[in-house]
Amino acid sequence: MQTVALTTLGCKVNQFETETMEGLFKQRGYEIVPFGERADVYVINTCSVTSLGDRKSRQMIRRAKRQNESAIIAVTGCYAQVSPDEVKSIEGVRIVLGTKERTRIVDYVEQAAREDGLLDGVSDVMGAGEFEDIPLFGVPTRTRAFLKIEDGCQNFCSYCIIPYARGPVKSRQLPHIRREAEKLAAAGFKEIVLTGIHLGAYGKDLPGHVTLADACREVLSVPGFKRLRLGSLESIELSPDLFSLIREEERFCAHLHLPMQAGSDAVLKAMNRHYDTAEFGRLIQDVERELPGVAVSTDVIVGFPGETEELFRESLDFVERMNFSRMHVFPYSRRKGTPAAAMAGQVPEHVKKERVHRMQALADRKAEEFHRSFLGKKMRVLFETEQEGITDGLTDNYIRVYTGDAVKTEEIYAVFLEKLYKDGVWGRIFPMEHE
Ligand code: SF4
Known part of the structure; x- marks a missing residue:
């Protein structure tokens, strides 16, 4: 079986996109291995939001090459989109894809296995386009799932490279959002985080005045998960409609x-x-x-x-x-x-x-x-990781809570917040209040 190792630099959107590409490889019979291991194929999903992002992206490409001289190295993401020539000049790179065309990543890899030379799949992103809808195939953990509903930005903040790397706003259709939310709820996820490059602009490119509040309602109509969280949002886009939805919907995280x-x-x-x-x-x-x-x-x-x-x-x-x-x-x-x-x-x-x-x-x-x-208060915590007898997780308003009590990860408990601890708070469990 062919092995593939993927790594992500940068934001939650990139993280989500790597997970979807991972699903595409699994579907075609590839085995996913950790990036630190020898693999037949390496995929580096790059970031270009700062010069550090560029540098780290180059380092990961070189690391892949060191791990297996003859591997097929595919580079995708924002750095590949805005600086394709720099990426192509790095020894060992066989495929350069940018921020589009990732639905075809496995085809590109299989073509590279048959042919010599470099495959260039970077295309123009500045024109209007459609949301690249790659359904989720596999899900790694069951605590928090990112659900990407939007791509692109046309705000052109004077310091930001993203509009040039991702092009204008492209929103995912409401029925497709629902389909993905159902899949995540069925897989047992407790929390869904809606992400996008410019989340507040969701719907601007869709007919019928669809907004982010509509996308949230669509997700909230799906039963079975406990929390809905929003990714980064421009302040001026917090509409009254969204405001009341956050206030009225119990599953909406207060963050x-x-x-x-x-x-x-x-x-x-x-x-x-x-x-x-x-x-x-x-x-x-x-x-x-x-x-x-x-x-x-x-x-x-x-x-x-x-x-x-x-x-x-x-x-x-x-x-x-x-x-x-x-x-x-x-x-x-x-x-x-x-x-x-x-x-x-x-x-x-x-x-x-x-x-x-x-x-x-x-x-x-x-x-x-x-x-x-928040000390002295009782809050609900979704526990995520355990290390040396201490488990930590997040409240719905994003306070990291640690406890030495016996709890299961991926579960929500009521916790009494006792004292400040590390980057958050230390808490005690109310044993009878476990959801
Ligand atoms: S809104 Fe965000 S993504 Fe868009 S240009 Fe400004 S900083 Fe960049």
Whole structure:
């Protein structure tokens, strides 16, 4: 039996896409092996969102080549899409696919086994297109499943390469979303996470004013799973309809990831974000009032071109006033081909590093404040992993909870939150309240 090893760099969407490709290989009789092992075929699903993503992608390609000189190496994803020539020049690469055409990955591999030379399947993604609908065939664990319902973005934030790598918005049809949700529920998944590159834009390309709230309703009409979580969402896209659905539907997780990117109006404008800090702040207030206990996590980029020390301090002050439960802090990464790459006022690397450090310290303090506000409360936790007698999992509002009590992974328990512990909280189980 031919063996195939796949690896993913970057976001949840990539992770989902790797799982679907894995399913395609299994269906055609391939055995899936870990990426660290010798395999006949290697698939590297790359990322290009930062220069680190590019570098790691190249490292994984070289690693595959070292593990088996004669393997067929296929490179897909955002880095392959935006820099195909760089990828083709790496020794050992036999197939370059980009962000389209992945439904045909096995055909490409079989063609490469018959013919010499390099197969180039990268095609233009900038025109309108349809959602590449690859059904799930196999599912690795039964805790949390990612369900991709949208691809592409046409927001063109000035720093971001994604619109060039993925093209415009392409939404999955509602009946197909339902079909996949049914499959996941039947497989025993407790939690479904809806993902997309620009999730809030779901439906823009479909006839009949279909929205993200409609996609959520479709999934919620499927019985058998316990939690529905949304992936990253642009704040201005949190519609009243979606708001009330989150409030009324018990299975909706009280967690929203709303990327803010900067807490300074001048920087937000230069980033081509479509809101200012006042609007963002108002929305967070609405969220906190309407959805008590909700966790709002965010992303922040520091060291954007033109970000002076004064503007950075504005960002720090703004974050200080927000109750973010978790923050992902990134240094700005210059991406060739984006408007920000050509902007004046590029910030030196050592300054970016120092700002990441200051913003991260604030983020850690905010996360601790958020966790502290739940001590003494009882919450439901979906346990996921066990190591040396300690099991951990997540509440619906994304607090990581650890316990030394006897629990089963992939199950939900009621937990009393006792004290701060590591990046989350330590808890005790209510033994009679296990779902
Ligand atoms: S919304 Fe902005 S940051 Fe997000 S994928 Fe689109 S262009 Fe990139």
